[in-house]
Amino acid sequence: xxxxxxxxxxxxxxxxxxxxxxxxxxxxxxxxxxxxxxxxxxxxxxxxxxxxxxxxxxxxxxxxxxxxxxxxxxxxxxxxxxxxxxxxxxxxxxxxxxxxxxxxxxxxxxxxxxxxxxxxxxxxxxxxxxxxxxxxxxxxxxxxxxxxxxxxxxxxxxxxxxxxxxxxxxxxxxxxxxx
Amino acid sequence: xxxxxxxxxxxxxxxxxxxxxxxxxxxxxxxxxxxxxxxxxxxxxxxxxxxxxxxxxxxxxxxxxxxxxxxxxxxxxxxxxxxxxxxxxxxxxxxxxxxxxxxxxxxxxxxxxxxxxxxxxxxxxxxxxxxxxxxxxxxxxxxxxxxxxxxxxxxxxxxxxxxxxxxxxxxxxxxxxxx
DNA sequence: ACCTACTATATCTGAATTGATATAGTTTGG
DNA sequence: CCAAACTATATCAATTCAGATATAGTAGGT
Numbered sequence: 001x002x003x004x005x006x007x008x009x010x011x012x013x014x015x016x017x018x019x020x021x022x023x024x025x026x027x028x029x030x031x032x033x034x035x036x037x038x039x040x041x042x043x044x045x046x047x048x049x050x051x052x053x054x055x056x057x058x059x060x061x062x063x064x065x066x067x068x069x070x071x072x073x074x075x076x077x078x079x080x081x082x083x084x085x086x087x088x089x090x091x092x093x094x095x096x097x098x099x100x101x102x103x104x105x106x107x108x109x110x111x112x113x114x115x116x117x118x119x120x121x122x123x124x125x126x127x128x129x130x131x132x133x134x135x136x137x138x139x140x141x142x143x144x145x146x147x148x149x150x151x152x153x154x155x156x157x158x159x160x161x162x163x164x165x166x167x168x169x170x171x172x173x174x175x176x177x178x179x
Numbered sequence: 180x181x182x183x184x185x186x187x188x189x190x191x192x193x194x195x196x197x198x199x200x201x202x203x204x205x206x207x208x209x210x211x212x213x214x215x216x217x218x219x220x221x222x223x224x225x226x227x228x229x230x231x232x233x234x235x236x237x238x239x240x241x242x243x244x245x246x247x248x249x250x251x252x253x254x255x256x257x258x259x260x261x262x263x264x265x266x267x268x269x270x271x272x273x274x275x276x277x278x279x280x281x282x283x284x285x286x287x288x289x290x291x292x293x294x295x296x297x298x299x300x301x302x303x304x305x306x307x308x309x310x311x312x313x314x315x316x317x318x319x320x321x322x323x324x325x326x327x328x329x330x331x332x333x334x335x336x337x338x339x340x341x342x343x344x345x346x347x348x349x350x351x352x353x354x355x356x357x358x
Numbered sequence: 359a360c361c362t363a364c365t366a367t368a369t370c371t372g373a374a375t376t377g378a379t380a381t382a383g384t385t386t387g388g
Numbered sequence: 389c390c391a392a393a394c395t396a397t398a399t400c401a402a403t404t405c406a407g408a409t410a411t412a413g414t415a416g417g418t
Contacts, residue, residue: 001374002274009281019396031270033277036376041398043374065383066396076284083278084289087297090304090329091210092271095181098212099262101321102188105255110263118266125269141342142280145335150269152331156324163320180404198366215406220368244413245366 003043004052005082006033011053011071012079013136018044018067027132028139031125032146044069052078096121097153103164111164119157126150182222183231184261185212190232190250191258192315197223197246206311207318210304211325223248231257275300276332282343290343298336305329 010016010024021044022037035043047053052075058066071079096118103111129147134140189195189203200223201216214222226232231254237245250258275297282290308326313319 002272002277003374006277006281009284012281012284017396018398029277029280031268032280033272033274034270035374037397038377038399039375079281080284083281083284084293085278087275087278087293087300089210090273090275090301091213092273093181093212094269094271095212096266096269097321097324098181098185098208099264099266100324101208101211101318102185102191102258102262103317103320104315105188105191105259105262114263114266121266122269136283138282138343139280141282141339142276145276145279145332145339148331148335149328152327153324156327160320160324164317182404196366197368213405216367217369217407218405 002033002082003035003039004047005079006035007040007043007047008052008071008075008079008082011069012076015068015070017058017069021069028135029142032142047075051075100160108165112161115157115161115164119154119161122150122154122157126154181212181261182214182218183226184258185214186219186222186226187231187250187254187258187261190248191255194247194249196237196248200248207314208321211321226254230254279339287344291340294336294340294343298333298340301329301333301336305333 006025006029007021010021010028016024018040019037022035022040025033025035025040044053044055048055048069051072053069053071055067055069058068099114100118103114106114126147129143129150132143135143185204185208186200189200189207195203197216197219201214201219204212204214204219223232223234227234227248230251232248232250234246234248237247278293279297282293285293305326308322308329311322314322
């Protein structure tokens, strides 16, 4: 989907091998965007066929043969087009939060446990993101937005925790006067 | 991925047709989870083969033939298992935010424009979510979390906007006074 | 009677994505 | 010296997902 353009974005700053792109993606953009190495190689091949990147083979000085990819002028144009585009509708799926939507199938104690576990896993992710290496300017800004989001989620979870501990009838039946 | 369990969750409350599930998904869970109708039918067939749902054919009283799906006891067990599971790592992709990470390929004015556009599209989404119909308890809570996240994103974007309007060197070098 | 829109089920294609595996050279620890 | 770990490229199968299309009945408007 957006992977070709994300790779162009990384290449716009520094020519890299496929392997290095995979690492940069994980270090600089995750969890905002992710891709397996097995997806990166075919995508690079497609970009090459489209004339958006070129590569040359580096002699195996240290290690096996390496293909160094470089963005072309057409690639930079495509990148600018993508970034400047009207924004896509926010539609990021979130399995953890989706589970919260069905908490009513659990007992009160289990709900508390699940919410607290979820909160801890987010806290750990925040810690991981904050301890990352220094990033280029806007990559750092994007990461800051991700962290703000995660912390907003944690604040919301604390409210959810309070609500989840009370029996359903107490809170729901008030606005269920519809009948 | 999580779609089978999300469908079980919706069915745990009310038996529905595939069409109704698609609508409920869009109304109650989007943008937290989404699926096209073309994905829902095969998934329901798979759930049926696994014995997690059953269906019976309703006579076409109004409209064409309708298959009403009902969750089974095994389905409820699977749903509880899924919800109670240790939470998955937060890894929601976000194309809009990914673009922000490469804002440096644009000019100062274009950056401002893109950020403001992004902010407006999020604001519209928040409005849409707030004006939705009343939801079951935890579905409402999950939506609240989504809204909090979106609003946290907007706050972050305002900071980003201020940072994006200044040339890169200006924020770092105080001695680089333009004279 | 005709057209349009809506409800409903279903299939097909292709793209995106994941997970596993193969190959091979280099580096490092015991 | 050997085993393990790391770097690096690459392919395969399976799954998920999106977009388009087909079919058909019903309801409402002209």
